[in-house]
Amino acid sequence: MARLAGIRALVTGGTSGIGASIAERLRSEGAAVVLTGRDESRGRQVAARLGADFVAADVRNGEAVRASVQDAVAKLGGLDALVANAGILHEAPLSETTDEAWDAVIGTNLVGYYLYAVACLPHLRAAGGGSITMISSDAGVWGETSIAAYSVAKRAVNMLVQTLAVEAGPHGIRVNAVCPGDTAPGMASYVGRRDESADPATWILPPLARVGTGEDVAGAVTFFASADGAFCNGSILLLDGGMRASMRASSAAREARAG
Amino acid sequence: MNALVVGAPLGLAQACAERLREDGMTIAFTTPDRAADEALELSRDGVSPDVLVTCAEMRVDGSIESTPEPVFRELLEVNLTAAFRVGRECFEAMRKRGGGSMIHIASDAGIRAAHEAAAYSVMCAGVIALAELFAAEGASDGIRSNAVCPRPGTDVAAIVAWLASEESAHLSGATLRVDDAAGAAMVLDTRI
Numbered sequence: 268m269a270r271l272a273g274i275r276a277l278v279t280g281g282t283s284g285i286g287a288s289i290a291e292r293l294r295s296e297g298a299a300v301v302l303t304g305r306d307e308s309r310g311r312q313v314a315a316r317l318g319a320d321f322v323a324a325d326v327r328n329g330e331a332v333r334a335s336v337q338d339a340v341a342k343l344g345g346l347d348a349l350v351a352n353a354g355i356l357h358e359a360p361l362s363e364t365t366d367e368a369w370d371a372v373i374g375t376n377l378v379g380y381y382l383y384a385v386a387c388l389p390h391l392r393a394a395g396g397g398s399i400t401m402i403s404s405d406a407g408v409w410g411e412t413s414i415a416a417y418s419v420a421k422r423a424v425n426m427l428v429q430t431l432a433v434e435a436g437p438h439g440i441r442v443n444a445v446c447p448g449d450t451a452p453g454m455a456s457y458v459g460r461r462d463e464s465a466d467p468a469t470w471i472l473p474p475l476a477r478v479g480t481g482e483d484v485a486g487a488v489t490f491f492a493s494a495d496g497a498f499c500n501g502s503i504l505l506l507d508g509g510m511r512a513s514m515r516a517s518s519a520a521r522e523a524r525a526g
Numbered sequence: 527m528n529a530l531v532v533g534a535p536l537g538l539a540q541a542c543a544e545r546l547r548e549d550g551m552t553i554a555f556t557t558p559d560r561a562a563d564e565a566l567e568l569s570r571d572g573v574s575p576d577v578l579v580t581c582a583e584m585r586v587d588g589s590i591e592s593t594p595e596p597v598f599r600e601l602l603e604v605n606l607t608a609a610f611r612v613g614r615e616c617f618e619a620m621r622k623r624g625g626g627s628m629i630h631i632a633s634d635a636g637i638r639a640a641h642e643a644a645a646y647s648v649m650c651a652g653v654i655a656l657a658e659l660f661a662a663e664g665a666s667d668g669i670r671s672n673a674v675c676p677r678p679g680t681d682v683a684a685i686v687a688w689l690a691s692e693e694s695a696h697l698s699g700a701t702l703r704v705d706d707a708a709g710a711a712m713v714l715d716t717r718i
Binding site: 430 | 617641650
């Protein structure tokens with residue numbers, strides 16, 4: 268399948284976790300890909316493995332973001348798709364969230380997405396249209412006290428997606444969000460609530476009784492970036508195995524496992 | 527009862543402060559840039575607010591793309607980060623005294639996107655999430671937290687007074703859209 272043949276894509280935070288899975292899928296669907304990341308040596312390794320290019324960038328720094336977009340566009344010869352994915356998770360309720368942690372989480376997960384979107388929009392217009400897909404979180408739809416600042420950032424990202432959908436849509440640029448639940452390998456795999464050495468009966472899982480995979484997220488991103496998603500704009504897609512479908516969704520998985 | 531009210535002078539928050547004063551509360555009024563420090567000073571003076579009111583009052587019109595980075599960052603700081611910091615300080619004080627009521631005034635733009643004030647809309651969505659998370663975290667300590675989301679120009683002082691009072695005792699984590707039904711459903715009528 269080459270649903271993305273001819274698509275030139277930029278994936279932020281594409282050197283590990285969900286971002287690497289997305290980059291890999293976009294490549295296998297025929298897209299040309301540039302990854303961004305903080306770790307230059309790992310970034311070059313991952314990019315070489317995937318047949319992609321790599322640009323180093325600190326997503327919290329506006330100048331660095333704008334420079335990385337210029338670099339990426341030069342390497343790709345234009346831009347058709349942005350996947351904003353670079354994020355960090357901080358485990359703390361609001362009362363225990365320091366100013367530094369708040370600034371890091373909001374600066375990366377919200378301001379970083381804004382910076383990339385604004386820097387990419389002129390290039391997407393120049394290409395005659397395209398897509399922006401933001402990797403948000405089910406915590407943005409329905410927050411979690413244990414990852415409070417992250418939940419706030421992701422709620423704001425979902426609104427960023429909707430406002431951008433309205434202003435960019437007339438230019439043929441579609442803007443959508445994917446809201447994964449716990450995904451492995453990914454940031455959630457080091458959240459203490461699912462210690463994989465512990466009794467599986469204690470794991471908190473959605474009704475589908477597993478965590479998400481990078482491939483699950485990559486499939487949704489491919490859909491949004493391809494012609495299959497041509498009428499999706501401002502869409503907030505829950506991709507969480509049903510975790511946010513009910514207040515006590517995880518008990519369904521637990522009961523099923525218990526037989 | 528003591529209330530700490532955070533907002534711009536002569537704005538929505540000030541109207542709320544006056545109403546709470548009429549209801550017999552002792553009011554400390556401060557601006558977003560000083561709010562967390564004010565909460566700490568109150569706490570050092572042995573005053574623990576029973577009520578916190580924050581107000582996202584910095585609205586800038588324009589699309590996301592037309593919002594320069596410094597303006598986006600200022601909107602974030604004034605509307606969202608200031609509410610988080612003062613909320614966190616008051617949360618500790620309220621926990622120690624056994625409860626309290628936080629009222630975070632956002633905007634209807636935080637519920638349904640207002641693309642004409644796009645960055646403001648983004649911050650207001652964040653404020654609503656903040657109000658919900660304070661509510662969930664504070665429930666076991668008697669701390670309530672709600673979001674009030676008016677359309678521009680709508681007076682919410684009476685609603686804030688009600689949220690500050692015990693009459694709204696079981697209301698926490700709620701988002702009150704105060705907009706004369708503007709966001710209730712789409713009215714697709716070419717005659718309007």
